[in-house]
Amino acid sequence: MKNLPENFGSLVFNDAVMRDRLPKETYNALKRTMEQGKHLDPSIAHIVANAMKDWAVEKGVTHFTHWFQPMTGTTAEKHDSFISPVAGGGVIMEFSGKELIKGEPDASSFPSGGLRATFEARGYTAWDPTSYAFIKDDTLCIPTAFCSYSGEALDKKTPLLRSMEALNRQALRILRLFGDKETVHVDTTVGPEQEYFLVDKKLYEERKDLLFCGRTLFGAKPPKGQELDDHYFGTIKTRVQAFMKDLDEELWKLGVYAKTEHNEVAPAQHELAPIFTTTNIAADHNQLTMEMMKKVAERHGLTCLLHEKPFAGVNGSGKHNNWSISTNTGVNLLDPGDSPRENAQFLLFLTAVVKAVDEYQDLLRASVATAGNDHRLGANEAPPAIVSMFVGDELMEVLESIMRETAYESKDKVEMKVGVHTLPRFIKDTTDRNRTSPFAFTGNKFEFRMPGSSQSISGINIVLNTIAAETLCQFADVLEESKDFTSDLHNLVKDTLTSHRRILFNGNNYSPEWVLEAEKRGLLNLKTTADALPYFVHEKNVELFVKHKVFTAGEMHARYEIMLEGYCKTLNIEALTMLEMVKKDILPAVSNYCRDLTATALQKRQLLPECSCEVEEALVKRLSKLSACLYQKNDKLEKALLDCKAYTDLQELANYYRDVVLLSMQETRTVADELETIVGSSYWPYPTYCDLLFHV
Numbered sequence: 001m002k003n004l005p006e007n008f009g010s011l012v013f014n015d016a017v018m019r020d021r022l023p024k025e026t027y028n029a030l031k032r033t034m035e036q037g038k039h040l041d042p043s044i045a046h047i048v049a050n051a052m053k054d055w056a057v058e059k060g061v062t063h064f065t066h067w068f069q070p071m072t073g074t075t076a077e078k079h080d081s082f083i084s085p086v087a088g089g090g091v092i093m094e095f096s097g098k099e100l101i102k103g104e105p106d107a108s109s110f111p112s113g114g115l116r117a118t119f120e121a122r123g124y125t126a127w128d129p130t131s132y133a134f135i136k137d138d139t140l141c142i143p144t145a146f147c148s149y150s151g152e153a154l155d156k157k158t159p160l161l162r163s164m165e166a167l168n169r170q171a172l173r174i175l176r177l178f179g180d181k182e183t184v185h186v187d188t189t190v191g192p193e194q195e196y197f198l199v200d201k202k203l204y205e206e207r208k209d210l211l212f213c214g215r216t217l218f219g220a221k222p223p224k225g226q227e228l229d230d231h232y233f234g235t236i237k238t239r240v241q242a243f244m245k246d247l248d249e250e251l252w253k254l255g256v257y258a259k260t261e262h263n264e265v266a267p268a269q270h271e272l273a274p275i276f277t278t279t280n281i282a283a284d285h286n287q288l289t290m291e292m293m294k295k296v297a298e299r300h301g302l303t304c305l306l307h308e309k310p311f312a313g314v315n316g317s318g319k320h321n322n323w324s325i326s327t328n329t330g331v332n333l334l335d336p337g338d339s340p341r342e343n344a345q346f347l348l349f350l351t352a353v354v355k356a357v358d359e360y361q362d363l364l365r366a367s368v369a370t371a372g373n374d375h376r377l378g379a380n381e382a383p384p385a386i387v388s389m390f391v392g393d394e395l396m397e398v399l400e401s402i403m404r405e406t407a408y409e410s411k412d413k414v415e416m417k418v419g420v421h422t423l424p425r426f427i428k429d430t431t432d433r434n435r436t437s438p439f440a441f442t443g444n445k446f447e448f449r450m451p452g453s454s455q456s457i458s459g460i461n462i463v464l465n466t467i468a469a470e471t472l473c474q475f476a477d478v479l480e481e482s483k484d485f486t487s488d489l490h491n492l493v494k495d496t497l498t499s500h501r502r503i504l505f506n507g508n509n510y511s512p513e514w515v516l517e518a519e520k521r522g523l524l525n526l527k528t529t530a531d532a533l534p535y536f537v538h539e540k541n542v543e544l545f546v547k548h549k550v551f552t553a554g555e556m557h558a559r560y561e562i563m564l565e566g567y568c569k570t571l572n573i574e575a576l577t578m579l580e581m582v583k584k585d586i587l588p589a590v591s592n593y594c595r596d597l598t599a600t601a602l603q604k605r606q607l608l609p610e611c612s613c614e615v616e617e618a619l620v621k622r623l624s625k626l627s628a629c630l631y632q633k634n635d636k637l638e639k640a641l642l643d644c645k646a647y648t649d650l651q652e653l654a655n656y657y658r659d660v661v662l663l664s665m666q667e668t669r670t671v672a673d674e675l676e677t678i679v680g681s682s683y684w685p686y687p688t689y690c691d692l693l694f695h696v
């Protein structure tokens with residue numbers, strides 16, 4: 001792209017465009033709404049809408065859409081053209097303030113967890129002025145929140161905005177205690193690292209499992225996997241490089257700060273990391289990034305797989321959520337700073353997060369619970385299902401010295417007093433990394449490594465923002481009553497860290513010893529989605545979200561139901577795909593191979609009766625045995641699926657899928673994968689792992 005700075009955000013109705021095209025008062029009013037969350041005066045909406053339309057039409061746009069994020073995890077849009085008939089049979093292009101502010105898509109066909117009955121179709125989309133409008137596929141897209149007629153959130157954006165507001169309220173209370181009078185707004189920021197696989201589109205289309213499920217349900221291990229670590233940061237192949245270049249350009253035009261791209265550990269796996277930005281914008285941008293990855297891949301004859309575990313035996317894909325808290329004046333509140341005051345404030349925020357992660361480990365686990373992520377967590381470089389927090393050895397030593405009130409083992413052996421002493425400089429520059437940790441402090445932010453690659457980041461950040469808001473709120477309640485701030489602050493940090501020390505773990509999260517140790521510490525180990533989701537609606541968690549006005553109890557129960565249903569439906573589709581692949585493709589392929597082997601042996605005998613047919617005989621015998629076994633396993637899976645009908649309770653059904661259906665699928669796969677290693681290549685009905693992973 002020529003002249004990148006000039007073309008960056010060329011498809012976004014951003015600040016520069018608004019300043020240029022809006023009357024001064026309108027611009028200022030809109031800015032106040034964006035920066036301070038102030039209510040938008042409807043009278044200015046019309047002026048904004050008109051300016052947006054003129055700008056878009058100049059760029060060849062004919063349609064607009066409210067762009068929203070229903071509970072499907074993807075985005076939704078309904079296109080309307082700008083045309084409005086005029087006398088004489090012509091049209092003019094129009095876009096009203098009303099159309100900008102509010103849309104009325106049919107809400108009944110989106111998951112609502114019982115919040116909407118099918119006949120109650122009405123739902124509303126409402127403009128989110130904090131995220132810029134943009135042009136995609138010649139359509140003006142207005143980022144919007146989506147709610148039901150009675151106001152319940154039916155999307156991921158509404159509660160995300162509410163959670164950001166909750167955190168803002170509580171963080172400001174803390175800042176005031178430290179004498180900060182300037183900050184008017186506190187936001188969380190996120191930089192989500194997006195992992196993905198690229199496979200050849202033609203090969204992809206030959207596999208029903210990839211088409212229907214986004215992951216391979218079968219596939220024997222290829223002779224080479226990722227054991228040589230030669231793909232990680234390796235030279236990028238020409239075709240992939242061309243894809244990345246195109247992708248960057250598309251994203252830059254949309255104002256997405258695409259920054260780092262590299263090969264990941266598994267063959268055919270890659271990563272894109274953007275520069276961090278305000279959380280709701282980061283969430284919108286991540287959705288756009290995933291959409292663009294898929295679209296741009298198509299142009300290059302590739303398919304982008306965003307599933308958490310498309311291939312067994314190699315790394316899965318995560319979305320590491322780099323989360324921080326910062327003020328409107330640009331101060332990162334998770335940066336230790338240099339003075340005792342900054343350090344004290346940092347330690348208080350850090351402690352709030354430690355307490356939040358410990359007390360709400362169940363919610364964090366539930367926020368990343370999907371059928372796809374179950375395959376990833378705890379395997380091949382992904383963190384395990386046990387939530388713990390890494391702070392690095394140096395910071396841990398400081399925290400220990402605060403907890404024990406003993407001297408910190410530095411040159412001058414100081415006893416660390418919060419608010420009095422200065423943190424050692426290297427805390428700020430820490431470069432420690434712990435790839436096995438689910439939640440790692442990385443110098444000035446937290447990297448939550450559990451989220452799956454296909455997930456919207458909204459859900460996890462709703463949880464992060466709200467749990468941090470809660471612990472900050474508790475701290476503010478105590479400190480606002482304090483008569484001796486420094487001493488009370490020190491004690492608060494010390495006592496809180498001591499009570500929540502169990503969540504801090506710097507070691508290897510993969511070791512079997514950690515599982516036992518974590519159990520001793522009383523940490524949860526929720527291995528599957530079916531285990532984790534019920535925690536979402538535990539009393540303390542419902543209380544939390546209701547208290548901070550992020551969810552109503554009804555909205556939470558609806559979401560629990562949607563997530564459970566999603567889990568069951570995903571497994572059902574996977575099991576049905578498996579049945580079909582075995583019956584229609586794998587068994588017939590084995591049969592064809594056997595038939596040819598038999599014919600060869602018979603013909604050989606006819607030609608030369610004394611000639612050995614040992615190979616054909618041995619193969620036919622082995623294949624017949626294995627295919628009979630596959631037939632039985634498939635039958636068992638089919639019966640297991642039929643038995644699902646007996647369950648009317650959704651949680652029980654999810655448990656059944658976890659305990660019976662998944663197990664049965666695994667048994668089927670084992671036999672089929674063994675067959676794949678024996679059947680001749682030209683007979684096998686699908687491209688193999690070898691083809692998929694090494695042929696881009």
Ligand SMILES: NC(=O)CC[C@H](N)C(=O)O
Pocket residue numbers: 195264265315316317318319376380381382383435449
């Ligand atoms: N290099 C890495 O950070 C690997 C991460 C791994 N792919 C995951 O699933 O989280």
